[in-house]
Amino acid sequence: MSKTIKLKKGFNINLAGKAEQKIADDVRPDTYALKPTDFHGMTRPKLSVAVGDNVKAGSPVLYDKLSPEIHYTAPVSGEIVEINRGAKRKILEIKILADKEVSYESFDKYSVSDLKGLSREDAQAQMMKSGVWPNIVQRPFGIVADPADTPKSIFVSTFDTHPLAPDYGFTLQGQEQYFNAGVAVLKKFTSGDVNVNIDGKSEVSSVFSSVEGASVNKVSGPHPAGNVGIQIHHIDPIGKGQIVWTLKPQGVVEIGKLFLEGIYDASRVVAVAGSEVTKPHYYKTYLGACVDKFLANNLKQDHVRVISGNVLTGEKIAGNGYIGYYDQQVSVIPEGDYHEMLGWIKPSGRLSFHRAFGLFSFLSPKKEHVMDSNTRGEERAFVVSGVFEQVTPMDLYPTYLIKAIMAEDYEDMEGLGIFEVIEEDLALCEFVDVSKHDIQEILRTGINLIKES
Amino acid sequence: MKFLREQLDKQKPLFEKGGKFEKFYYLFEANETFLFSPDSTAGAKGVQIRDAVDLKRLMMTVVIALLPCLLFGIWNSGHQSFVATGKSGDFLAEFLLGAQLVLPIVIVAYAAGGLVEVVFAIIRKHPINEGFLVTGMLIPLTLPSTIPLWQVAIATIFAVVIAKEAFGGTGMNILNVALTARAFLYFAYPQQIAGDKVWTYIGDGATVDGYSGATPLGIAAGATDPKTWVEGTTVIQALGSTTEKWADGLYSSWNLFFGAYPGSIGSTSVIMVGIGALILIATGVGSWKTIVSCFAGGWVMGLILNQFGSNEFTQIPPHYHLIMGGFAFGAVFMATDPVSSAQTELGKWIYGFLIGVITVIIRVLNPGYPEGIMLAILFMNVFAPLIDFYVVGANKKRRLRRATV
Numbered sequence: 140m141s142k143t144i145k146l147k148k149g150f151n152i153n154l155a156g157k158a159e160q161k162i163a164d165d166v167r168p169d170t171y172a173l174k175p176t177d178f179h180g181m182t183r184p185k186l187s188v189a190v191g192d193n194v195k196a197g198s199p200v201l202y203d204k205l206s207p208e209i210h211y212t213a214p215v216s217g218e219i220v221e222i223n224r225g226a227k228r229k230i231l232e233i234k235i236l237a238d239k240e241v242s243y244e245s246f247d248k249y250s251v252s253d254l255k256g257l258s259r260e261d262a263q264a265q266m267m268k269s270g271v272w273p274n275i276v277q278r279p280f281g282i283v284a285d286p287a288d289t290p291k292s293i294f295v296s297t298f299d300t301h302p303l304a305p306d307y308g309f310t311l312q313g314q315e316q317y318f319n320a321g322v323a324v325l326k327k328f329t330s331g332d333v334n335v336n337i338d339g340k341s342e343v344s345s346v347f348s349s350v351e352g353a354s355v356n357k358v359s360g361p362h363p364a365g366n367v368g369i370q371i372h373h374i375d376p377i378g379k380g381q382i383v384w385t386l387k388p389q390g391v392v393e394i395g396k397l398f399l400e401g402i403y404d405a406s407r408v409v410a411v412a413g414s415e416v417t418k419p420h421y422y423k424t425y426l427g428a429c430v431d432k433f434l435a436n437n438l439k440q441d442h443v444r445v446i447s448g449n450v451l452t453g454e455k456i457a458g459n460g461y462i463g464y465y466d467q468q469v470s471v472i473p474e475g476d477y478h479e480m481l482g483w484i485k486p487s488g489r490l491s492f493h494r495a496f497g498l499f500s501f502l503s504p505k506k507e508h509v510m511d512s513n514t515r516g517e518e519r520a521f522v523v524s525g526v527f528e529q530v531t532p533m534d535l536y537p538t539y540l541i542k543a544i545m546a547e548d549y550e551d552m553e554g555l556g557i558f559e560v561i562e563e564d565l566a567l568c569e570f571v572d573v574s575k576h577d578i579q580e581i582l583r584t585g586i587n588l589i590k591e592s
Numbered sequence: 593m594k595f596l597r598e599q600l601d602k603q604k605p606l607f608e609k610g611g612k613f614e615k616f617y618y619l620f621e622a623n624e625t626f627l628f629s630p631d632s633t634a635g636a637k638g639v640q641i642r643d644a645v646d647l648k649r650l651m652m653t654v655v656i657a658l659l660p661c662l663l664f665g666i667w668n669s670g671h672q673s674f675v676a677t678g679k680s681g682d683f684l685a686e687f688l689l690g691a692q693l694v695l696p697i698v699i700v701a702y703a704a705g706g707l708v709e710v711v712f713a714i715i716r717k718h719p720i721n722e723g724f725l726v727t728g729m730l731i732p733l734t735l736p737s738t739i740p741l742w743q744v745a746i747a748t749i750f751a752v753v754i755a756k757e758a759f760g761g762t763g764m765n766i767l768n769v770a771l772t773a774r775a776f777l778y779f780a781y782p783q784q785i786a787g788d789k790v791w792t793y794i795g796d797g798a799t800v801d802g803y804s805g806a807t808p809l810g811i812a813a814g815a816t817d818p819k820t821w822v823e824g825t826t827v828i829q830a831l832g833s834t835t836e837k838w839a840d841g842l843y844s845s846w847n848l849f850f851g852a853y854p855g856s857i858g859s860t861s862v863i864m865v866g867i868g869a870l871i872l873i874a875t876g877v878g879s880w881k882t883i884v885s886c887f888a889g890g891w892v893m894g895l896i897l898n899q900f901g902s903n904e905f906t907q908i909p910p911h912y913h914l915i916m917g918g919f920a921f922g923a924v925f926m927a928t929d930p931v932s933s934a935q936t937e938l939g940k941w942i943y944g945f946l947i948g949v950i951t952v953i954i955r956v957l958n959p960g961y962p963e964g965i966m967l968a969i970l971f972m973n974v975f976a977p978l979i980d981f982y983v984v985g986a987n988k989k990r991r992l993r994r995a996t997v
Contacts, residue, residue, distance in 0.1 A: 378995025482629025489644035516646025520763030
């Protein structure tokens with residue numbers, strides 16, 4: 140059943156420095172890294188390799204001691220050059236120095252017609268072994284899916300409404316057959332639908348419009364309309380004890396390629412964008428790429444914040460840091476560590492969801508903003524009401540949910556819908572919050588409490 | 593500017609952990625963040641950019657919305673004094689007299705409340721909250737200009753300590769702080785805040801012939817006492833006849849709307865409250881739902897009483913309720929206090945509507961308290977969490993139902 144969802148609530152953050160639709164493939168980072176911290180469910184990461192080992196794309200590098208059958212594999216072939224550990228020897232990064240030419244581990248190859256006969260067990264075994272499995276993220280909790288589960292449905296959001304987000308129709312152009320094959324494989328895992336959700340407002344790329352065997356839903360509205368969690372809420376909501384799997388379109392394509400080509404191909408097109416990037420456009424590279432080459436001679440100034448992902452849900456990384464597993468975007472904004480005289484009352488055109496005294500950004504909704512990382516105020520007690528609800532297009536009360544988490548009230552957390560949201564769904568609340576709370580961090584604390592209860 | 597910043601940076605270590613004045617950190621923080629917005633940046637994970645708004649700006653928006661009421665109240669306090677004593681004076685003279693009466697009250701309210709805030713911030717180690725910018729302005733506007741200053745100080749201290757800090761500080765309070773201050777004075781020192789004699793500053797002068805300091809609500813409440821009420825006069829006629837000898841048209845519906853009549857400093861003028869309401873609604877700082885539903889509730893209840901009237905007060909046209917006394921001021925500035933109001937959108941409709949209804953019930957059916965809005969809002973403050981409980985409970989039930997089908 141295909142549905143059309145029109146959302147009204149939300150807020151588009153219009154930033155300067157959008158990526159031009161041009162792909163550069165001559166910039167090749169030397170190193171690539173896997174970061175265990177990208178996976179929320181991974182509590183006890185263990186290494187399958189040591190420094191000096193040679194790996195191929197698809198060779199196991201990392202696993203979680205609690206589910207060792209899921210391999211986290213190398214995105215490129217090369218040599219393991221460094222294992223970066225933090226406090227208590229926690230593994231932070233496993234760095235691979237890439238070969239000039241990527242060589243691949245080989246896996247079973249199928250034709251499109253063979254795929255029909257493929258059993259769930261065989262598909263699952265190949266996916267877990269090759270390294271594509273972590274692309275499947277389970278709701279609730281936003282963790283890597285448990286292979287023992289049968290989800291009630293699977294969701295793929297084919298568009299991203301975050302600030303400066305890449306256009307997946309563009310980054311995946313020409314990969315129709317892999318996307319289709321990926322959907323065909325995923326169908327084996329659920330008794331329900333594979334939902335492919337497309338942007339109801341703009342023209343849909345042929346990559347997604349030609350998909351077969353999936354139910355295609357149109358979703359339109361301001362951000363967070365592109366968030367898969369919001370879409371699930373309106374199309375097939377999660378109740379207690381129910382499980383839904385979600386993937387990004389990139390993950391679906393990787394799965395399709397694994398079965399049609401017999402290789403784990405982690406190549407991808409990433410957007411390097413933001414107001415401080417001289418020439419924002421796309422780069423063809425591999426998962427976990429080091430960003431230094433993309434930013435060399437490409438920054439307007441030095442005092443910047445480099446973010447793996449977008450400015451709402453991303454993570455600050457160093458100028459020679461690595462793009463996260465689930466990210467296909469690098470954002471660069473000015474660092475905001477400065478004082479401002481009477482900044483709390485000075486009239487300003489800075490972007491704000493609010494229209495309080497002296498905030499004029501609502502008058503020019505089309506303006507592209509340059510925003511830095513300054514918090515624009517101090518943390519205060521919750522005072523204002525009703526704002527979170529205005530940017531959360533769900534039948535859910537974020538303020539009450541956050542308060543329930545702070546009070547560690549398990550019953551209320553469940554009742555108020557903690558199973559339906561992960562960080563990205565409430566990221567806008569954190570942005571608009573007058574009292575400057577870390578909403579996403581609080582939410583993750585709550586999710587961890589519920590998960591372990 | 594740079595000098596100031598350098599001085600602050602130099603002093604800061606003294607107030608930080610381990611510094612000599614560690615205890616006074618939040619006092620320092622309040623001053624520092626007043627001069628300069630902080631240089632803190634977003635954390636490594638989560639949002640990397642933040643909305644340009646902060647609590648200080650939001651609270652200042654409310655203070656700005658209150659300014660028309662304050663300025664009008666200053667003029668009106670002087671003006672009423674001139675009218676009552678029969679003196680003639682130009683606008684400036686009236687305004688200056690009003691300023692003499694009103695500004696000390698404002699200063700005392702800010703000073704007393706600010707002191708409590710600072711003391712609690714130091715003891716409790718929490719930031720000094722900007723909410724007091726608003727409370728310190730609201731308290732004077734709800735009082736008569738003749739109120740003794742020591743009472744303003746006591747009431748403010750009482751309200752901040754009992755209504756706010758006792759509950760854990762800003763954001764945790766159940767009752768509206770400014771109204772608690774007023775209610776405290778109302779019950780503790782009724783001579784200075786209720787009755788006919790308190791609303792207008794007379795000074796050394798003598799009142800004009802036939803002068804009565806009764807407020808319109810006081811006159812209207814007289815209708816509930818059959819012994820003193822002249823049978824057959826409507827409340828509107830009474831409002832006219834009481835004042836015609838010394839200030840003709842003082843309580844005409846136009847003047848009640850305009851606001852040049854005796855009453856609390858800031859709450860008499862519906863026009864000025866209306867300007868404030870426009871600012872609050874346009875900026876989204878005050879909930880239009882609460883304001884609209886509050887007016888609707890008052891009007892509807894007035895209409896209902898018209899049908900079942902037993903005395904002349906019940907027969908008053910319902911819109912009179914909205915322009916007399918502090919109804920408009922309460923609906924716009926007190927009911928919309930985001931902390932003590934209902935917090936769900938549906939809850940705000942219910943909460944506002946009931947405030948309107950209860951205000952009119954108190955005014956008409958319980959003439960012991962001529963001004964009902966204060967008690968109605970405090971009463972609904974107490975019930976707001978209950979309203980939210982059911983609104984949020986309905987959301988939980990919807991979710992539960994979905995899980996079981």
